[in-house]
Amino acid sequence: MIETFFAASSALLVPQTFLSMLGGIAAGLVGGAIPGITITMTIILVLPFTFGMDPLQGLATMIGVYVGGESGGLVSAALLGIPGTPSAVATTFDAFPMARKGEPGRAVWLGIWASLLGGLLAGIPLVIGAIQLATFALRFGPWEYFSLFVLTLAVVAGLAEQSLVKGLISGVFGLLVTTIGSDPVMGVPRLEFGVEMLRTGFPFLPVLIGLFAFSQLMKDVESLDPEGRGQLLGGRVDLRVRHLAVIGEILRQPANLIRSTLIGLWIGILPAVGGSAANILAWDQAKKASRYPERFGTGIPDGIIASESSNNANIGGSLITMMAFGIPGDAVTAVMLGALIIHGIQPGPLFATTHTKIAYGMFVAYFLAHFLTVAVEWVGLRLFLRVILVPQRILIPVILVLCAIGAFALNNIVANVWTFWVFGLVGYGMIKAGFPLAPLVLGVVLGDQLEVNLIRALMTDADPWLFVTRPISGLLLVGAVASVGWALYQRRRAPAVAAEAEADF
């Protein structure tokens, strides 16, 4: 294990990989800091840059974006009062009041150091958990995989805020998208209506980019200010701070730090629920456990520490689910799964056990990215502050162009750009009609694997009861039914606040 770590570290420390990772962190920091540009969108923008890289270099760059993005979100949360990403919403509650009280440096750096500590703490279970879970998952047969994917879809559909039925429709619609084109078992064309573009099916990444980026950007257009330009606390800000004092403040709250980290880690492990739920839950729990809950939201360090340590720990959790089962822990890992497939690597438990160098390289990249993020912020924070004030009317078309490049470059065909456009329309329409996008995306991600495992199971043994009678498979299906039942019960109990967690897509 130690040798693999060293081999992975040396692969990461070659100048080319190291520099691309630094670039990823800088992109993540900027993207995360710009309100309206989520980490998912940033990673989508970086994706075409990774096409020509080797798998580890590409994944390390994306991990850099992910870690940098989580930290970047706090900058605008603290200084603009607008969370740069959904995972920094709770950071705004205390960081912005603290900054307005004349301590912007303390607000920002409390967040940065808490992000580092939360992320590093979550790295330990990432290294141990991902490999252990992947080894356990190797015992799974097609029945267990099928049931696991059904459970995942049920959990995510259950998080739909407005209607469970809409959540389920969205998920099944995602599965339907994957049935168009050649079937994954025998390659027989299906539901392509003689249209050449549909013959090979919808490629996964343009669909994903359309649903995530295009529809989100169009939501931003609805609330666009044509003159829009942000204001940093009304002018110049002084970010100087005594770092040892700030780190000391965090370390004097070990319970808050560890609790928030564990919350972030757990939320990250849950499929499709990410930092947006983790930071609010951690802030809320920190408030409930505090001896002075009435001071939360007035600019105290406790709230910043809770929110920021949890959203970085969430990355570790999401990576565990992705590496052990091939299931995205959130939207960012969904894109990373797509990148793995582009590089010819099939995600799933075999990934962590057969591509050990890449898997351990991802662990090392995760730790390295946390340290590098602090270093990049130390040097370039002031520059990022300038970038986040670029008006959205300029950013939106530029981002759309970069998304178009990402879609086109996949196989150098304009049809992929049309797919991006069509699914942008679909995503926007679904948002407007109150359908959640998370189950749809998950359906698209898991569709082929769900079918392959269903067919493989039935070809091995035609008895469908095996899905229920095999212990692990049966338990997973019971979990799926229980998840739907729980969602129904919650809606009956409190329809207005049906979903506690929000899916992170």
Added chain:
Amino acid sequence: MRRADALIGLGVVTLSGVLLWQTGRIPTPPFIPISPAFYPRIILAVLALLAAALVGEAWLAGPPGPAPAPPPRAARRWLVALCFLLFGLYTAALPWLGYRLSTALFVAATQWSLGARTLRTVPGCLAVGLGTALATYVVFERYLHVLLPRGSIVP
């Protein structure tokens, strides 16, 4: 009754029905125990059932309450439609005008549409459009060796 949900539900039921009928035309190669139509049929049947449930849910939801106040920026919806249209035109233009010219025009037009929309802002928008097209072209084609669309009229 929530009319929009009921209509969407009916639309999805219809779509599922049409596609279910279409699965009858999927060829089944010999010696394959499970037809390639098997899985899509399950998915479509489940989708139809869920859509029917949505219609039922919408029906049981009772009469709609008083219309909510329109959102403050509802008028901006047309801008969204315009953005979709411009991007559609951009995609259609790529095989003709190539990456550089299409991108410059798209970025300039979209930026102008989302901004103040005065004559005074046109040069700035064109500059950003040209800058974006050239910068991305140089970075992707020259340094990252990612091919960008060629045009049949403008290469």
